[in-house]
Amino acid sequence: MASLEQKRTARAIIxxxxxxxxAAVVILVSLNTGTIRLSPASIWRTLLGGGTSDEQLILFDYRMPRIIITILAGIGLGISGAVLQGVSRNSLADPGILGIHAGAALGLILFVSFFRNMEGPTALLIPMFTFAGGAVISILIFMLAYDRFKGMIPIRLILVGIAVEAGVSALTLFLSLRLDEDNYSFAARWLAGSVWGREWVNVWALLPWIVLLVPIVYLRSRALDLFALGDETAAGVGSHVTRNRVIMLGLAVALSCASVSMAGGIGFIGLVAPHIARRLAGPQHRYYLPIAALVGLVILVTADTVGRSIFQPNAIPAGVVVAAIGGPYFLYLLLSTKPNSRRNS
Structure with missing residues (x-):
């Protein structure tokens, strides 16, 4: 047993x-990518305090906030998807599929309608509104998926989430059509998953959510392992199943909503990253949660870099690039998952 644990630990570390x-290579390439290219040497020189005023402006005011946002959001979405798949015992669970992103989008549209200003200190309130929207919709979904005799039914959670997501998305679209031209343009870019124009204030708005919530999720990784045994078995070994499920779902909603509040409506990372991490590090959450975070980071930074480099001068939102990869992968998972395993999950 000790030898097996050592092998798993060594594998996860490698x-x-x-x-x-x-991730370091992708970030370096991303720093070098844009309308004005910077060589690796000029990047290092500027990071160390040198460089011209133009290089400092490009690197520190434009590219670094955008890249840090994609790093933080990729980590948050990867962890959130892993938690949702563990809690629901369904490998097809994803914050977007469950309707959480739709709730966050509704919160953002309400924010734009109320404040009509997304710049400066006001931007610090965006995660609050997206979290509130995601939390309200999540509570609605959880209530509809709850059975007073059987508790939270995982498969019903997925189906209810898909249904609620469709209705909330329609309401969000209706409200966005009532915005003025400038705010509608911002909302449209956000819904497409664009991180264009992010500033340091957006970084500070997202950073506390990721720094505080990710360690909490990791410290509760054993509860996620127990969910895989089934509710009755988990309760039999002393786990407070309902309480732990509510706590973990709340953490997943907070991470997901905070991430999309600054990175936009990006889907499928929460689906793809946990699957890749599970294949690389094994099923135990203490091993594959950090890997899921790193995979989400790499996917989102790469998608943003590809979207603004290959398609110049017209940059493609990172959400579109992720969807182009995640959509077929979702179909692959749907077709390759055995019916019995879906039923049991």
């Missing part, structure tokens, strides 16, 4: 080191 190296 995979983590490789992903950190990949």
């Amino acid at each position: 995979v983590g080191i490789i992903l950190i190296a990949v």
Whole structure:
């Protein structure tokens, strides 16, 4: 047993080191990518305090806030998806599929309608509104998926989430059509998953959510492992199933809503990242949660870099690039998952 645990730990560490190296390369490429290209040498020189005023402006005022937003949001979405799949015992669970992103989008549209200003200190309130929207919709979904005799039914959670997501998305679209031209343009870019124009204030708005909530999720990873045993077995070994499920769902909603509040309506990362992490590090959450975070980071930073480099001068939102990859992957998972395993999950 000790030997098996050591092998799993060593495997997770090796995979983590490789992903950190990949992430470093992707971030360096992203810093160098844009309408005005900066060489690696000029990037390092500017990071160390040198560089011209133009290089400092490009790197520190335009590219770094955008890249840090994609790093933080990728981590948040990867962890959120892993938690939702663990809680629901369904490998097809994802914050977007469950309707959480739709609730966040509704919160953002209400924010834009009320404040009509997304710049400066006001931007610090955006995660609050998206979290409130996501939380309200999540509570509605959880109430509809709850059975007073059987508790939270995982498969019903997925089906109710899909239905509620459709209705909330329609309401969000209706409200967005009532915005003025400038605010509608912002909302449309956000819904498409664009991180264009992000500033340091957006970084500070997202950073506390990721820094505080991700360690809490990791410390409760054992509760996620117990969910895989089934509610009755988990309760039999002393787990407070309903309470733990509510807590973990709340953490997943907070991470997801905070992430999309600054990165836009980006889907499928919460679906893809946990699957890849599980294949690389095994099923235990204490091993694959950090890997899911790194995979989400790499996917989102790469998608943003590809969207603004390959398609110049017309940049493609990162959400579109992720959807182009995540959509087919979702169909692959749907077709490759055995009916019995879906039923049991």
